Amino acid sequence: MGATSIHVQAVKPGSEIHNFREKELDYVRPELSHLNESWVGDSISHRLESAKQRYFDTVGQKMQTKAAPIREGVIVIKQETTMQELQQFAAVCKERFGIEAFQIHIHKDEGYMNAKQWTPNLHAHVVFDWTQPNGKSVR
Numbered sequence: 001m002g003a004t005s006i007h008v009q010a011v012k013p014g015s016e017i018h019n020f021r022e023k024e025l026d027y028v029r030p031e032l033s034h035l036n037e038s039w040v041g042d043s044i045s046h047r048l049e050s051a052k053q054r055y056f057d058t059v060g061q062k063m064q065t066k067a068a069p070i071r072e073g074v075i076v077i078k079q080e081t082t083m084q085e086l087q088q089f090a091a092v093c094k095e096r097f098g099i100e101a102f103q104i105h106i107h108k109d110e111g112y113m114n115a116k117q118w119t120p121n122l123h124a125h126v127v128f129d130w131t132q133p134n135g136k137s138v139r
Helices: 015-019 030-035 044-059 083-097
Strands: 006-010 037-040 070-076 100-107 111-114 117-120 123-129
Touching: 015 100, 015 123, 037 083, 044 070, 044 123, 083 100, 083 123
Parallel strands: none
Antiparallel strands: 006 070, 037 100, 070 123, 100 123, 111 117
């Protein structure tokens, strides 16, 4: 994949709705949505509950509300970027940083009209479990 830039933030409540295209968006060309691809190992809600339970079992109290155990990164990709390449990137993230990707969504149907020309916004969303086995955040 070469040099990769990723912007990571706490996962937003509507993330799965966006990633699975469960809501119509004005910057999406539905005729291109068949080019999108998803890999899902778990749901965000299940992974979040698991992290909270592991934290409670370890620390004996609830996880702080400001904690961000699930985070989502957005990576700019090329038209030819494959799911396998993104899964390899995710494997390196787990090995190097201890964060586990459990969802990857390739979006090739987003973009914008600029002077009568469609400019695609090719990117992938990678959803990470940002916790250690004990439920505490990876630092």
